[in-house]
Amino acid sequence: MDCQESGFVTTFAETLNAEKPSAAQIIPGGEEHLPAIAELAGVIWRACYPGILSPAQMDYMLARMYALDTMREEIRFRDIRYDLLLVEGQPAGFASSGSTAEPGVMKLHKLYLLPALHGRGLGSRLLRHCEREVRAGGAHRLILSVNKRNARAIAAYRRNGFVIADSVVTDIGGGFVMDDYVMAKSLSDE
Numbered sequence: 001m002d003c004q005e006s007g008f009v010t011t012f013a014e015t016l017n018a019e020k021p022s023a024a025q026i027i028p029g030g031e032e033h034l035p036a037i038a039e040l041a042g043v044i045w046r047a048c049y050p051g052i053l054s055p056a057q058m059d060y061m062l063a064r065m066y067a068l069d070t071m072r073e074e075i076r077f078r079d080i081r082y083d084l085l086l087v088e089g090q091p092a093g094f095a096s097s098g099s100t101a102e103p104g105v106m107k108l109h110k111l112y113l114l115p116a117l118h119g120r121g122l123g124s125r126l127l128r129h130c131e132r133e134v135r136a137g138g139a140h141r142l143i144l145s146v147n148k149r150n151a152r153a154i155a156a157y158r159r160n161g162f163v164i165a166d167s168v169v170t171d172i173g174g175g176f177v178m179d180d181y182v183m184a185k186s187l188s189d190e
């Protein structure tokens, strides 16, 4: 799927408004959804990450993080859940979250929305859904890593109550590093 070519996305993006929230729904992502999630990731990364990650680093990370075997293993053995945003029944975004070594602290691993649908509150809606899910699972704190250059995502997280808690540079192999902020939100006071 390519967001520039997909008729449904452009048509939907033109007609969606805050008064029509029923056009979007969030469902639990199962193994049957993983090919669609990998495809969405490729489209979103290549549209949103130039200037943030080099093309070589995108290829390297997409191949590692979105291999179907990797995501299947996350679901089966690493207690990571996926949530899928459907817009008029079609995959348009996704999120994933899971536990950490620290009891009560969960991590948002992924939050992605097709670019044509940015700026309509849908990313925040998916984020709030994840917060409800992890809170229901007993978490009192949600953390995430975000590239320091990813101003749009950092702004979205701030809007939703996350604050910068740390700054980390992680060697991910292949000669690449991730230069991230760790952002965090307390869920217990809501």
Ligand SMILES: CC(C)(COP(=O)(O)OP(=O)(O)OC[C@H]1O[C@@H](n2cnc3c(N)ncnc32)[C@H](O)[C@@H]1OP(=O)(O)O)[C@@H](O)C(=O)NCCC(=O)NCCS
Residues within 6 Å of the ligand: 018, 044, 048, 110, 111, 112, 113, 114, 117, 118, 119, 120, 121, 122, 123, 124, 125, 145, 146, 147, 150, 152, 153, 156, 159
């Ligand atoms: C991160 C991401 C999911 C956030 O989604 P978003 O659409 O950019 O952000 P929101 O859902 O919070 O939408 C807020 C915007 O919608 C507008 N909006 C319109 N209707 C709205 C509504 N009903 N409710 C809330 N906001 C609304 C707000 O005014 C705001 O506009 P602004 O960005 O011009 O200030 C999205 O930017 C994305 O997928 N980015 C690429 C992938 C990425 O970087 N992921 C994060 C990895 S760590």
